[in-house]
Amino acid sequence: MSTPDITATPDIGANRSRKKASAQRRPGQRRIGKVLLGLLAWLVGLLFVSPLLWMLLTSLHAETDASTNPPSFFAPLTLESYSNFFGGGSGASPWPALINSAVAAIVSTLIVLVLSTMAAYSLAIRRIQRWSDVLFFLLSTKMLPMVAGLLPVYLVAQAFGILDTWLLLIIIYSAMNMPIAVWMMRSFLAEVPIEVLEAAELDGARLPRVFMQILLPLTAPGLAATALICFIFSWNELLFANVLTSTAASTAPVFLTSFVTSQGLFLSQVCAASLIISVPVLVAGIAAQDKLVQGLSMGAVK
């Protein structure tokens, strides 16, 4: 927050010159307004973080304390739920599921980035004919509810014998994220001044070089934003993973649901598991933070 003197001084000056104005706010009022705004920001911030904090607190309680109503805030803390997550309860290790999720999310994100950047190039810079129709087609693939494709995908995968493999998850996640990535990358590439590219070509740079040395650095924030979104979507995906995988390729969200039981208490364990599974996304988000802020606002101003 800024110090009060800086804001107060011009206020006083302004007041002096327009003393007649009866509706004029006094500096005190303005300061109160600022404080209130600050408070409001804090409140809203806390409101958004509170579910996370609640999860953290619940995950640190024993199961019996986590399930009481009214909640027992000050119950003793324990790391039991975390040790359960890492196999202390049933002996089931979370690592295969985490590795599966990481492989599916990272590989599919890389594929999507490569393909969507190339597609975006032909939709934003060297535009193909009827490029807007192509964009609309890509968007329209998102209009079908995911679940409608579930059974056909399952049957096709069964026929090809690729149920429960990384390959299937990677294909699905790449396909799932491709339209959104193309749209995002198109808007980022459209920001690149065409003159820069023309200058490079005049200097004799070929397309790969234009891509590597001009387009990619210029759109790095956009790439980061797209990559993060694709990663988050693939990492969090549950519906398809639940149906299409079984023992070999099942992912972290599927593993997470395995803590839910209809006979007994599970709140604390599920909170612990959710928090741990959210960590990679948080890390990716923090790592890409600087780029992300640029990236997310980049396409906004035309």
Add this chain to the structure above:
Amino acid sequence: MKQKITGRAVTAAAIGVVGALTLAGCGGAGGSSSGGGNEEVNVLMVNNPQMQDLQKLTAEHFTSDTGIKVNYTVLPENEVRAKIGQEFSAQAGNYDVASMSNYEVPTYAKNGWLTSMDEGVVDAEGFNQDDILAPMAESMTYEDKIYGEPFYGEGSFLMYRKDIFEKAGATMPENPTWDEVADLAEKVDGAEKATKGICLRGLPGWGEMFAPLTSVVNTFGGTWFDENWDAQVDSKEFKEATNFYVDLIKDHGESGAPQAGYTECLTNLQQGNVAMWYDSTAATGTLEADDSPVKGKIGYVAAPVKETKSSSWLYTWAWGIQKEGKNQDAAKQFVAWASSQDYEETVAEELGWQHVPAGKRTSTYENPDYQKAAEPFYKQTEDAINSADPKNPGVQPRPTLGVQFVTIPEFADLATGISEDVSSAIAGRTTVDKALEKGQKQAEKVGDKYKK
């Protein structure tokens, strides 16, 4: 010129993608593809505490003896049902064994999705099929062959807080009728601050509200279908039973009843919010656990009745072997181990008697160690399960198996739909009669499918 460059870039990208996909093609991290020729069993099961114990004990007590590796997938109840349905109906062969209830087993067997247990499990050394409680075995028999072996089982009975009853000067008969229970609920309601009379499930769902409610309907003389598949949902008895159930909840039931299921009622009884609870015998595991605040304070009596002699339901989590599963022999060995008396003794040794997946074998209830560990409830549990008759649970002949459900695949949707309206009736938004008249029409449609 330009085209050539583009072509090269595309080729490079394509190679990258293909490379990535090839790398990716090698399965996943979870199931180690067995290179050494060791046998494996893939098991899909519900995440209940008994299954968690099983996971813990498998490596040391099964894999080390047989060399068979067991890969478990555990999911919550609703997800596991959906997944098992999809897996078995497609006969996808990803799983060899799945946990299923006596609601699914007869239908699955009829559809030819299951391998019979008669060879390899029933006749396995030391398995002793005759030891399985008769109603359990019967509920999973189709055309004289056994298709499911119980892992653990449950009936239903009435639980009550002995201390609260004493304070209120009420006495619980050993074989109460529902009318007596209603009177008692009135008497103990408010005996302690914030303590209601009874907890009964009001949460919609065929496996939630309609588990206890159907057993009430049975003993009131009602049924879902008569033996000719004529729907009886709007019959006098069905309405009377449901009205009784809903009124009892409204007058002396738990707060928040339309959202209260098994878990909520369990918490209510544990925290002293209710004095009675009619529900599954499996609740004893939590109620009598060492860290339970009500350990030793609960009395157990038979399920309340009206027209019938007994009214306990019958439910089991059992093992079914998928017909197209790839490891049939290993799967049978696994089932013969997990459902055996030996396994129960292993659990008792390693984790204690209160962890034993009981409710399926006579020998468990004859074991003095178990009797001692489960002193307050073992007799009532065994009686409850043995009193249940899956063929003839009410006053009239039934078209198919099932006590608190009808073993047809349509039942889940049918009962869940009606339970939503009954739940609304508890909340006061509609009436029971309206809910059941609407339900009758849906039940008729289902019944018509089975009429010959």
